[in-house]
Amino acid sequence: MQAKRFFMGVKPGALAITCVRVDNTDSYREAVLLAKDTLRLALDGLAIVPSATMPKIGPLIGYRERGSRDVQYTETIAEGLVNITPRDQTNRETQWHKRTRLILNELSKFLNLSFKANEPTPVQEQLIFSAKMYRLGNESEDFGVQFLTKFCALEGLLAAGQVTPRKKKFCRRRIRFLMGWNPQSEEALKLKKLYRVRNDIAHESKTTDAAIYIDEIDFIYSAVFVQILRRQENADTLEQAWEKIDLPDEILTRRPQEFGRFALTSGLFETKMISKNFRQQIDEIFERVNEGLKSKIERGSKE
Numbered sequence: 001m002q003a004k005r006f007f008m009g010v011k012p013g014a015l016a017i018t019c020v021r022v023d024n025t026d027s028y029r030e031a032v033l034l035a036k037d038t039l040r041l042a043l044d045g046l047a048i049v050p051s052a053t054m055p056k057i058g059p060l061i062g063y064r065e066r067g068s069r070d071v072q073y074t075e076t077i078a079e080g081l082v083n084i085t086p087r088d089q090t091n092r093e094t095q096w097h098k099r100t101r102l103i104l105n106e107l108s109k110f111l112n113l114s115f116k117a118n119e120p121t122p123v124q125e126q127l128i129f130s131a132k133m134y135r136l137g138n139e140s141e142d143f144g145v146q147f148l149t150k151f152c153a154l155e156g157l158l159a160a161g162q163v164t165p166r167k168k169k170f171c172r173r174r175i176r177f178l179m180g181w182n183p184q185s186e187e188a189l190k191l192k193k194l195y196r197v198r199n200d201i202a203h204e205s206k207t208t209d210a211a212i213y214i215d216e217i218d219f220i221y222s223a224v225f226v227q228i229l230r231r232q233e234n235a236d237t238l239e240q241a242w243e244k245i246d247l248p249d250e251i252l253t254r255r256p257q258e259f260g261r262f263a264l265t266s267g268l269f270e271t272k273m274i275s276k277n278f279r280q281q282i283d284e285i286f287e288r289v290n291e292g293l294k295s296k297i298e299r300g301s302k303e
Contacts, residue, residue: 028063
């Protein structure tokens, strides 16, 4: 009943303050993240209600440690991918720079597709569909959604229109063929793992390992995209585009360690904001909630 009351009064554009009591934690950081996970779980449930106004959890969270009268505020950092750039790049031309520049140059072919006739070839149409899907994946703040959306974009360029009972093996074989990977190589084994993660998300809603493999999806997709983009001028269908490999060696360059990239799944930024002597107000809120629960229990027992 308390959960129902919590959600029923949500109004678009309104700001609500929610109190969560967390016990048995070793640090305030653990407590703050646990409280945020509790709110996320509540929103997961609310999402199934038709026409419900979906609240969003704000980045600012106040916390009061046991025994303290003051509330301190911390800002939660959204999930995302963080790129590391070396400080000193003066006069440096790495293979990674060459790869990036080559992809940018190839994109001119893709931009030209929008200026052509309104009847693109099937392979050009698939390029447009996959590029949009991949962009939507990039825009997602959830690693599971991002992984699955990008995987859909990738498979669209690998096997769109293919009718085969073993599409997974077909796609893996096509990737290995393009990248020059031996079936027993470390890269090929990682490719199998990618498909296991994809199946966990698609069939069991498990997103545990999604963040770890986003960079690998990006690496493979960019290579596949460039391959199809270069072939679409001489191929009408996706199958014709895969008849010949046309991929520059620079595209196979791996991201060097100095240009590292990592997934930020949770983070807190400590602010200097403090609400003095806020303990009494918080205790009063929990006291009113407990009184309401006690009253409902008593009425229910009488009935």
